Amino acid sequence: MSLELPRIPISGMTLPEPPSMPDLPVGQTSLGNAVVVGLKEIWAHKFRSALTMLGIVLGVSSLVAMSAMVQGMENGQREAMLAIGGLEKVRMEAQRVPVEQRHLRDMARGMTLADVEALKAGIPEIEIIAPEMRLEVDPTLQANGRFHRTFMTGGILPEKMRIMEHEVEHGRMFNDIDAAEARPVCLIGTGIRDELFGRPEETGTEVIPLGRTMTINGQPFTIIGMFKRYEGEQDRKQRLEREAERQRLLAEGRTPPKAQGPSRGQGRGGSFAFWIKNNTVYMPLNTMWHRFQAGLSNAPPEPRLSNIELKVRDFSRIEQTLSRIRNIMMVNHRGIEDFAFRTFEDWSADIDRFVKNARMSGGLIAGISLFVGGIGIMNIMLASISERIREIGIRKAVGAGGLDIFVQILVESTVIAVVGGLLGLAFSRFVVLGITWVAPTGNDPVITGGAMALAFGFAVGVGLLAGIFPAVKAARMDVIQSLRYD
Amino acid sequence: MPAADIDTAMALLELRNVSKIYHLGGEEIRALDDVSLDLEQGEFVSIIGPSGSGKSTLMHILGCLDSPTRGNVTLAGTEIARASARELARVRNRTIGFVFQFFNLLPKLNVLQNVELPMIYAGIGGRERRERAGKALEMVELGHRLKNRPNQLSGGQQQRVAIARALVNNPKIILADEPTGNLDTHTGELILSLFRRLAAEGRTVILVTHNPEIAAVTPRQIEIRNGRIAHQVDARLAGLDRSGGGDLPPSAP
Numbered sequence: 001m002s003l004e005l006p007r008i009p010i011s012g013m014t015l016p017e018p019p020s021m022p023d024l025p026v027g028q029t030s031l032g033n034a035v036v037v038g039l040k041e042i043w044a045h046k047f048r049s050a051l052t053m054l055g056i057v058l059g060v061s062s063l064v065a066m067s068a069m070v071q072g073m074e075n076g077q078r079e080a081m082l083a084i085g086g087l088e089k090v091r092m093e094a095q096r097v098p099v100e101q102r103h104l105r106d107m108a109r110g111m112t113l114a115d116v117e118a119l120k121a122g123i124p125e126i127e128i129i130a131p132e133m134r135l136e137v138d139p140t141l142q143a144n145g146r147f148h149r150t151f152m153t154g155g156i157l158p159e160k161m162r163i164m165e166h167e168v169e170h171g172r173m174f175n176d177i178d179a180a181e182a183r184p185v186c187l188i189g190t191g192i193r194d195e196l197f198g199r200p201e202e203t204g205t206e207v208i209p210l211g212r213t214m215t216i217n218g219q220p221f222t223i224i225g226m227f228k229r230y231e232g233e234q235d236r237k238q239r240l241e242r243e244a245e246r247q248r249l250l251a252e253g254r255t256p257p258k259a260q261g262p263s264r265g266q267g268r269g270g271s272f273a274f275w276i277k278n279n280t281v282y283m284p285l286n287t288m289w290h291r292f293q294a295g296l297s298n299a300p301p302e303p304r305l306s307n308i309e310l311k312v313r314d315f316s317r318i319e320q321t322l323s324r325i326r327n328i329m330m331v332n333h334r335g336i337e338d339f340a341f342r343t344f345e346d347w348s349a350d351i352d353r354f355v356k357n358a359r360m361s362g363g364l365i366a367g368i369s370l371f372v373g374g375i376g377i378m379n380i381m382l383a384s385i386s387e388r389i390r391e392i393g394i395r396k397a398v399g400a401g402g403l404d405i406f407v408q409i410l411v412e413s414t415v416i417a418v419v420g421g422l423l424g425l426a427f428s429r430f431v432v433l434g435i436t437w438v439a440p441t442g443n444d445p446v447i448t449g450g451a452m453a454l455a456f457g458f459a460v461g462v463g464l465l466a467g468i469f470p471a472v473k474a475a476r477m478d479v480i481q482s483l484r485y486d
Numbered sequence: 487m488p489a490a491d492i493d494t495a496m497a498l499l500e501l502r503n504v505s506k507i508y509h510l511g512g513e514e515i516r517a518l519d520d521v522s523l524d525l526e527q528g529e530f531v532s533i534i535g536p537s538g539s540g541k542s543t544l545m546h547i548l549g550c551l552d553s554p555t556r557g558n559v560t561l562a563g564t565e566i567a568r569a570s571a572r573e574l575a576r577v578r579n580r581t582i583g584f585v586f587q588f589f590n591l592l593p594k595l596n597v598l599q600n601v602e603l604p605m606i607y608a609g610i611g612g613r614e615r616r617e618r619a620g621k622a623l624e625m626v627e628l629g630h631r632l633k634n635r636p637n638q639l640s641g642g643q644q645q646r647v648a649i650a651r652a653l654v655n656n657p658k659i660i661l662a663d664e665p666t667g668n669l670d671t672h673t674g675e676l677i678l679s680l681f682r683r684l685a686a687e688g689r690t691v692i693l694v695t696h697n698p699e700i701a702a703v704t705p706r707q708i709e710i711r712n713g714r715i716a717h718q719v720d721a722r723l724a725g726l727d728r729s730g731g732g733d734l735p736p737s738a739p
Contacts, residue, residue: 037606040594044594390590391592393590394591394592394603395592395603395607396578397549397551397578397584397590398579398603398607398651399575399576399579399580399604399607399608399655400579400607401571401572401575401576401607402572402575403572404575479551479552480551480552483551483590
């Protein structure tokens with residue numbers, strides 16, 4: 001049989017003169033095409049892609065949230081450290097004579113003002129030096145019919161105010177005459193005021209107990225000054241919020257509820273340092289000596305200091321300065337080591353170690369969840385290519401090289417990771433809010449750009465890695481086999 | 487090797503002593519056994535043979551989907567028998583257009599996007615791609631269905647989209663594997679006449695089929711059996727074919 005082909009309208013009507021298609025210009029395969037193809041593929045499987053992204057979203061947001069919490073804690077600690085004088089501060093504390101020098105015990109004279117003078121004269125690197133004499137047993141304070149025990153009662157020289165960064169907000173600092181005459185005067189922190197005279201939140205007005213009498217272990221003292229209130233960023237914010245709430249209630253003519261219980265904030269990381277600072281009672285060193293030490297039967301022949309705090313000018317040379325201080329102290333103490341150094345470098349190192357550990361463990365957990373997200377991506381990409389074997393065959397038949405297919409699959413997995421990463425960054429804010437809501441901390445979590453960049457970069461890296469194996473698999477598929485695949 | 491004797495000048499596609507050998511469980515299978523063949527520009531040729539004859543293997547080699555185990559393949563003067571997969575992909579992209587029995591359109595892409603596909607891998611910019619794809623679709627009279635998905639088209643229309651896709655990079659060779667296998671007779675005739683036009687334009691159109699009736703529309707027929715060229719008919723040699731000069735119906739026996 002012979003086929004009689006009819007004339008179809010196509011001939012002669014639309015066909016231009018041969019060659020009908022213009023010559024193909026020389027082109028360059030671009031990544032842009034691959035990205036577009038990848039995006040379309042993801043859009044075509046919206047639900048599946050969204051589920052896959054979820055792993056990355058959670059990984060990224062938990063990484064960012066974890067980092068924000070740790071950053072918040074670190075900030076709180078650093079803030080507290082600065083509040084008590086910073087890294088340049090060195091503290092020397094009286095300690096018991098070490099065992100190997102026990103037999104020299106009777107010759108130990110403890111830290112005295114002579115040490116302070118010697119250090120002041122001998123070491124110019126010392127910016128401030130401030131001795132303190134504490135009561136050996138925490139004293140009982142009494143005023144206004146209330147009792148309070150505090151362990152921060154000290155006799156000081158005025159330098160102490162600078163080194164501790166105390167500010168007198170109400171009243172005055174003691175003067176030289178107060179000191180010389182060992183007058184029974186003292187300055188208190190707002191924490192003492194809160195305990196003895198009531199907190200502003202309770203009383204409704206701020207009590208400034210200047211001129212009132214307070215007994216310390218039964219001895220009457222006149223309060224001549226009060227420090228300002230010290231608080232961390234977070235505490236101030238909360239206090240101002242409470243204050244605003246109270247004002248609003250007052251303005252509406254309602255009685256604001258009395259605040260319940262003392263807000264000491266112990267165990268709240270950085271807040272503790274502020275609490276201590278607010279619970280300070282200071283008097284002249286001479287007053288402390290005369291009223292609490294000199295009269296005792298076992299009193300030392302000269303005032304014994306509990307600690308000497310000093311601040312060096314140049315933190316970078318603290319090692320050398322410390323060894324010179326030690327030399328002078330050893331000479332003064334005739335070689336008996338009845339004093340010990342404590343630098344805040346240790347504390348700083350502690351903070352660093354804590355932060356590093358928290359980062360490592362938190363990062364590891366968040367990293368694992370990102371890794372799991374990556375496995376999800378790989379899984380879905382493998383599923384995706386095995387249901388697209390024929391498509392890959394067709395693409396190859398019309399001229400896609402292995403590299404084109406490789407890039408396409410890699411782009412798809414990376415796009416999932418990138419979109420998931422971006423969503424995760426946006427979502428991390430809510431995770432942080434959620435965590436602080438469930439478990440409030442004293443420190444505001446801080447989402448840092450660095451943490452976001454790191455988490456995002458990690459997510460993209462995971463997406464790339466997860467795509468490599470499926471991409472290689474797809475790129476290596478045999479054209480003929482895949483074209484035949486059903 | 488009659489084809490080689492006729493034409494001493496360089497043919498568009500030359501196969502010299504091409505063999506393709508598969509090893510299947512220690513057994514050697516000669517899918518193609520020492521085949522030599524010349525295809526000229528503008529030829530309309532069919533390759534015919536029953537399944538298992540080596541016809542498909544020959545088509546794969548002609549279409550640069552596969553490389554021979556032995557022998558040489560020269561395409562437009564360039565030896566491609568030992569070309570890398572990447573080079574073969576480039577040849578497929580620029581020199582060969584495929585038309586398949588099952589159309590092999592991508593179901594997720596619309597008609598225009600399907601036709602654009604080869605140009606994506608040729609690295610053609612978006613605007614140029616749409617322009618050329620539109621033009622190719624107009625040539626197959628589907629200029630009005632650009633936004634349709636393949637499953638919204640009839641078989642004949644899908645095959646015309648596939649032809650537009652095969653044409654869009656302006657290839658020298660169109661390789662059609664049972665292009666009418668899934669079409670009714672009338673539609674198949676339309677498609678075949680389209681191929682005839684393409685050959686008349688100066689393209690080499692290779693029609694692979696198991697059906698002698700389909701093969702009969704081409705002036706030259708090559709029959710493959712057991713991996714060898716068993717029989718060749720060339721109507722032009724007999725002065726029976728005037729194709730290329732007009733729109734005469736085929737007259738092969």
